[in-house]
Amino acid sequence: MPGNVPITHYLFLSTALFTLGVIGVLARRNIVIILMSIELILNAVNINLVAFSRHLASVSGQAFAVFIIADAAAEAAVGLGIIIAMFRNRGTIQADELDLLKW
Amino acid sequence: MSYGAQILRLLPEAILTVFGVAIMLADPLVRRKRALGYLAVGGLVVALLGTVLMVQQGWWGPAFSGHILNDPFAVFFRVLFLLIGLLVVCSSFDYLETNAIHHGEYYALVLFSIVGQGLMAASVELVMIFIGLEISSIATYILAGFRTRDVKSSEAALKYFLLGSFATAFLLYGIALIFGATGTTHLAEIRAALRAGPMGPMAAVAAALMFVGFGFKVSAAPFQVWTPDVYEGSPSPVAGFMSAGPKAAAFAVFLRVYLTALQPVEGWFWLLWVSALLSMCIGNFGALVQTNIKRMLAYSSIAHAGYVLVAFAARSELGVAAVLFYMAAYAAMNLGAFIVVTHFGGEGERHVSIDDYTGLGHRQPALAAVLTIFLLSLIGIPLTGGFFGKFYIFQAALKAKLIGLTILGVLNSAVASYYYLRVIVVMYMREPAPTSPPAARVPGAISFVLSVAAIAVLYLGIFPGDVLQFATRSAAFFR
Numbered sequence: 001m002p003g004n005v006p007i008t009h010y011l012f013l014s015t016a017l018f019t020l021g022v023i024g025v026l027a028r029r030n031i032v033i034i035l036m037s038i039e040l041i042l043n044a045v046n047i048n049l050v051a052f053s054r055h056l057a058s059v060s061g062q063a064f065a066v067f068i069i070a071d072a073a074a075e076a077a078v079g080l081g082i083i084i085a086m087f088r089n090r091g092t093i094q095a096d097e098l099d100l101l102k103w
Numbered sequence: 104m105s106y107g108a109q110i111l112r113l114l115p116e117a118i119l120t121v122f123g124v125a126i127m128l129a130d131p132l133v134r135r136k137r138a139l140g141y142l143a144v145g146g147l148v149v150a151l152l153g154t155v156l157m158v159q160q161g162w163w164g165p166a167f168s169g170h171i172l173n174d175p176f177a178v179f180f181r182v183l184f185l186l187i188g189l190l191v192v193c194s195s196f197d198y199l200e201t202n203a204i205h206h207g208e209y210y211a212l213v214l215f216s217i218v219g220q221g222l223m224a225a226s227v228e229l230v231m232i233f234i235g236l237e238i239s240s241i242a243t244y245i246l247a248g249f250r251t252r253d254v255k256s257s258e259a260a261l262k263y264f265l266l267g268s269f270a271t272a273f274l275l276y277g278i279a280l281i282f283g284a285t286g287t288t289h290l291a292e293i294r295a296a297l298r299a300g301p302m303g304p305m306a307a308v309a310a311a312l313m314f315v316g317f318g319f320k321v322s323a324a325p326f327q328v329w330t331p332d333v334y335e336g337s338p339s340p341v342a343g344f345m346s347a348g349p350k351a352a353a354f355a356v357f358l359r360v361y362l363t364a365l366q367p368v369e370g371w372f373w374l375l376w377v378s379a380l381l382s383m384c385i386g387n388f389g390a391l392v393q394t395n396i397k398r399m400l401a402y403s404s405i406a407h408a409g410y411v412l413v414a415f416a417a418r419s420e421l422g423v424a425a426v427l428f429y430m431a432a433y434a435a436m437n438l439g440a441f442i443v444v445t446h447f448g449g450e451g452e453r454h455v456s457i458d459d460y461t462g463l464g465h466r467q468p469a470l471a472a473v474l475t476i477f478l479l480s481l482i483g484i485p486l487t488g489g490f491f492g493k494f495y496i497f498q499a500a501l502k503a504k505l506i507g508l509t510i511l512g513v514l515n516s517a518v519a520s521y522y523y524l525r526v527i528v529v530m531y532m533r534e535p536a537p538t539s540p541p542a543a544r545v546p547g548a549i550s551f552v553l554s555v556a557a558i559a560v561l562y563l564g565i566f567p568g569d570v571l572q573f574a575t576r577s578a579a580f581f582r
Contacts, residue, residue, distance in 0.1 A: 025265075041269075041275075042272055042275065044276065065236060068275060075237070078244055082264050084255045086257040086258065098261065100254060
């Protein structure tokens with residue numbers, strides 16, 4: 001592999017990002033930050049895909065990563081719209097104050 | 104194969120996309136939004152005819168470099184999704200008007216969601232599966248929050264969106280790992296690669312991560328937490344839609360991925376076993392204590408996902424056929440029950456408590472009678488579709504020597520009869536209270552949809568042969 005960076009380094013980076021994202025979703029209370037943490041997980045996936053794609057010399061992983069970037073944009077658009085609707089009705093975007101429907 | 108010949112393998116989806124875009128374009132020009140609803144009905148009917156044409160002309164086989172496979176399995180699910188779409192759209196006209204949220208994009212979103220579901224059922228490649236899943240999910244997230252002025256609806260949409268995209272992220276991480284382990288995203292090639300080489304831990308981790316993603320979408324325990332909240336807060340026709348369409352689509356890809364691509368990874372059988380048991384228990388015992396009928400149906404939907412997972416755990420052709428039959432029966436009976444809830448809820452969904460149904464049998468005998476048919480079918484009483492659905496599931500499980508799971512499943516359905524019967528008792532054996540909501544006239548569209556759903560439930564219960572034969576032929580992909 002060019003640059004002599006072994007695949008395990010990429011996998012380690014991606015696992016670290018994935019873990020950070022999961023902790024962010026579970027521990028943070030602000031919904032926008034939860035959304036950002038989900039994006040972090042998606043980027044961990046992208047790093048994985050691109051690294052594997054390079055390692056296996058198969059371009060389909062990179063194509064997949066492009067689809068994930070497009071999907072993350074669509075998801076963020078819808079998600080922010082829903083967050084705005086929530087804020088209008090409720091005046092808050094703290095996850096622990098979403099208690100009208102009991103968990 | 105030419106591009107045109109390939110698109111014919113996706114004919115229903117192509118038709119629905121055209122109609123969905125047309126509805127979006129016509130929305131600002133049309134003042135009577137019901138006309139857009141009729142356009143959506145037209146689109147669904149044309150797509151159904153397109154599916155029939157596809158079968159008659161024999162447009163089977165792979166397309167788009169093997170990403171799409173048009174087989175009987177895909178056709179079975181598409182017909183199911185289109186019929187679900189018809190029932191949902193027809194039952195939404197009056198609901199949207201009563202709640203003053205009659206916007207054209209509602210119909211477009213339902214159509215787009217069905218496009219995504221159809222793609223899921225027909226794809227045999229993980230990238231396509233992911234794209235189909237997202238087309239279906241993103242449309243459903245918006246539909247869940249469609250009562251934009253209602254705080255519960257926004258909250259439901261937000262919870263569904265956050266947990267849904269979280270689960271999708273797990274699914275994607277699993278897909279990335281399986282790509283790394285095998286170097287391909289085609290289901291058949293993944294299976295070949297896993298069978299040929301030594302299997303590292305990466306494939307097992309991938310199978311577990313993808314289980315989280317699919318488990319969430321079919322609302323199987325322990326990923327079921329969102330279901331009661333989202334069903335309670337969403338508009339009732341949308342809750343019915345979510346319990347039928349996206350769930351069946353998720354089961355379709357769940358079956359395809361685990362029974363073809365990940366079939367050599369044996370470990371997931373126990374995940375499935377535990378998840379099936381947990382779903383049945385959490386669903387049924389959770390439903391016992393509910394006072395809101397939408398929450399009760401949500402817990403019952405978790406329990407039914409558990410029954411379906413029992414048939415899935417059989418990992419046989421019989422099991423797959425049982426899953427398909429059950430999805431059809433469940434769609435008819437559960438959607439029917441949700442349509443009654445839609446009509447009965449009235450403006451702003453005020454009447455969604457089980458107590459509101461007190462004495463309904465005396466005040467509106469016809470409405471109470473159809474609801475009774477749906478509830479009896481959900482219990483699994485003979486002569487209804489639910490009975491044969493459960494019968495085939497437990498038969499497949501027994502043939503696969505899943506004795507323990509079958510016994511626990513049957514015990515669970517006995518528990519379940521309590522909370523369904525409670526609604527029937529409240530409707531027939533109590534006098535209407537003075538606080539009971541006034542009897543509203545049942546609009547024509549609702550009565551039509553309810554009769555169709557009731558006839559479908561009884562048809563599946565009395566003549567299950569045709570649908571079962573279709574399901575058995577569709578299950579042939581698993582060999």
